[in-house]
Amino acid sequence: MSVVSAANCEALAQKPEAMNYRAFGRTGLMVSALSMGCMRLGEDQEANTRVVARALELGVNYFETTRWYCGGQCQHRTAPGLAGKTRGVIVSGKCGIGPDSTAYGFRQEIERQLDILGLTHFKFFQVGWFSWGMMPHLLKRGGVLDALRVARDEGLVQFVGFTGHDTAENFIKCLETGLFDSMTVPYSLINRTYEGTIRRAGELGVGVVAMCPVAGGTLACESSVLKEALGLDLPTTEMALRFVLANPHVSTACSGMTSAGMVEQNACTVKAAGVAGSSEDHARMCAGLEKLRAAFGARLCTACRYCMPCPRGVDIPRHMELHRNWKAFGLADITRRQLDGVPADRAIELCNACGECEKKCPNQIPVRKALRELRRLRGKGAKTVAAPQA
Ligand code: SF4
Ligand code: SF4
Structure with missing residues (x-):
């Protein structure tokens, strides 16, 4: 969905001394290679505020939120750390759809999430928990797409993405509708289900947010097997981020960070990994992983x-x-x-x-x-x- 008359177009904030930035598909935006998924923020609000503020300090300019995470508290927990600092920052909202979704209801949800976050507009709003089978609910007259078009024309939503867990083939069909500016899917060393879909997104100029780059913490333990396969003598979390960002079609690796230390460590890794993905590096790492799969038998x-x-x-x-x-x-x-x-x-x-x-x-x-x-x-x-x- 291309922007026609968004009132809130501005370049994203950058801190090149601390962070690398990559093209976010065809949007013209440069997104931080490390982004923050806010779904794991806890009950300690001071800690939440600290981690969000630290991410901003280190140049993160994409925060993924929805009203539906953290028992309904995700956006409430994210907002204080962002207060007064959202200029040039993407704070995405998200809402699922179903057969009963209406343009009116979806518009209300967009406004409600803006209210909680204290934002005037969403640079990105995502159709969440999406699948190819839900396309009729999106496209029907008086449905969600109508709400998004009106919101876009009013400058309330600048770009639209989708996220979900459908098959790789079905998500390619979603991409090929041309309706979306971004796709958010899980992608990591141990979950390459959507690698072909990510490649197709790159070809179509759709931005890719790689979620769970350390597989929800699974890659937070040492593995000599992975070190050997990838030819990298690094902690597994670092190898995991490097792998995801070596894919030239990935715009940003979205990590559910919960402490300032985690943000600092990941920012450091991302900075060291270099600006752009390298097809050559990525192919080399994939070849190493394929050998492991073959050995698994x-x-x-x-x-x-x-x-x-x-x-x-x-x-x-x-x-x-x-x-x-x-x-x-x-x-x-x-x-x-x-x-x-x-x-x-x-x-x-x-x-x-x-x-x-x-x-x-x-x-x-x-x-x-x-x-x-x-x-x-x-x-x-x-x-x-x-x-x-x-
Ligand atoms: S064990 Fe077989 S049937 Fe069960 S989820 Fe895995 S592939 Fe599918
Ligand atoms: S073999 Fe075990 S896991 Fe498989 S169906 Fe039977 S009880 Fe379940």
């Missing part, structure tokens, strides 16, 4: 969920993800901790090895073997537990 779980529900309640896709992170990427410590975090009513101990999941899996994943190995990793052996009583 077993076919990779695509999280399609065809194996679900498990009759015993096991969260199979989550465990296949943990198994891959451990076996393919050498992330044993964090995998052990994350196994402990799986709720008891979805845990591996419930598996009775019935094999139903393997019959339904289109990728022939050896689920039972993987679950046995995960149980051994936890040091609890591979014993079968009794079935729950009806």
